Amino acid sequence: MLSYAASSPQPAIASRLPAAMPFPAALPEEQDSWLPPKGMRISLGHNDALFSEGDEARSCYKIVSGAVRVVKIMADGRRYVVDFFLPGDLIGFDAGSTYEFTAEAVVDAQLVSYPRPRVDMALAESPQAGRQLLDLALRRLAAAQSQMLLLGRMSAMERIATFLLKLQRRLDGKRPGGRTIALAMTRLDIADHLGLTLETVSRMLNQLKRQGIIDLPHPQHICILKPERLRALAVGVCD
Amino acid sequence: MLSYAASSPQPAIASRLPAAMPFPAALPEEQDSWLPPKGMRISLGHNDALFSEGDEARSCYKIVSGAVRVVKIMADGRRYVVDFFLPGDLIGFDAGSTYEFTAEAVVDAQLVSYPRPRVDMALAESPQAGRQLLDLALRRLAAAQSQMLLLGRMSAMERIATFLLKLQRRLDGKRPGGRTIALAMTRLDIADHLGLTLETVSRMLNQLKRQGIIDLPHPQHICILKPERLRALAVGVCD
């Protein structure tokens, strides 16, 4: 069983220039015009923690660049990656008084922080602000439910195929047309998100490559050659 | 692979008297005082569908008595039970214009329906109504996330133990003190909720019985004899 050394708990405030930026800069993705106009800028380095399970929830954050993963960890070190957050995504708005999971930068990332009192004020003022936040929560809930179907009932190959397609659609909104996915996360991150092991993820990806369905020019770059076959695999048409 | 014959799609409006009522009558569980005062009463018989995936979302519902399961079904018949809903619970409030899963009565059930236009009106009027609905959505989201950890990373025994403890806590709020859980759902329902098979659920329950941790006086009744040992199993202390 793996255990994960907790990286330094305090966020690295020191600014860094991201060397390689696998994800494009933010577009105004989610409807969050209701947020307070200006928040404090935060820079995180590779694997830095933004907050940890149990921390007092002081702020919520919007990703500007890079990528963040949200993880839950069991007592014995088993890890589950609840979700990956990309530029434009809002994170931590669903916490009560305390965060119930840990957030870490997958790669160097820039965020904007919105103190919760400020957010609550904005919610109290604008009637449709609450509505938009509710809609966001409901979208997250729907996504969580289809992830439960994936974890509960899909084979390894179906999970991988579903993940790749979903990731492509997400990135397509930002940088449309690209058939090549620039992966920010490692095989282990993907495995912990899909309820698999990193070996299984690697095997499935290379099996897809051998079948000519995807290409792997670089470990972190996945090129989808035959989306329709991937779609068939995601629905369970065998091999 | 099992396939599930779709029961008659239209809800059985004909009233029935529930013969055995495994769940107690509703208490004012969730804070939903903001709901319109009176909604239409609905009675469902065993396995009747309340609504199906793809139906136009006209209403949301509150369970008065009985139990309802919410399921997602894959093209080839694989099934996942997203959640079970007990008296006091609100169902269908998270739908967009159309339901994205099917709701069926586990046992005979009574519900109250609230037409969505009526609900939207209540939301527009009261400022804290929206806040309470948001809180409800966020509680559901948190529950979904811990279910993902269960599905992605827990062994069969850990899933069963976690499920039993969670179910007991839920029922305890309504009928406190009881060490015996009156199960409304079958082994298949439980299996489809935990990402297992009905045989595995049966084996694990009987293994717990052999170890003296629970008793099974009747297939639908589970008596928790040693909650602390169950709690240990849920966290992963082996056997």
Add this chain to the structure above:
DNA sequence: CGCTATGTTGACCCGCGTCAATGACCGTGG
């Protein structure tokens, strides 16, 4: 009473986890 739905139990097997060895890549310092 028999019919049907549900639950139990055993035998077998396979998909994926586990363990281990090797390879590719990258930043760092000599």
Add this chain to the structure above:
DNA sequence: CCACGGTCATTGACGCGGGTCAACATAGCG
């Protein structure tokens, strides 16, 4: 520029947890 060490990915061998299949038990229910 290259040697070195660390991280990540790949690949193979092997085993096990839980899925699959099948037989039988039990319990409501007409």
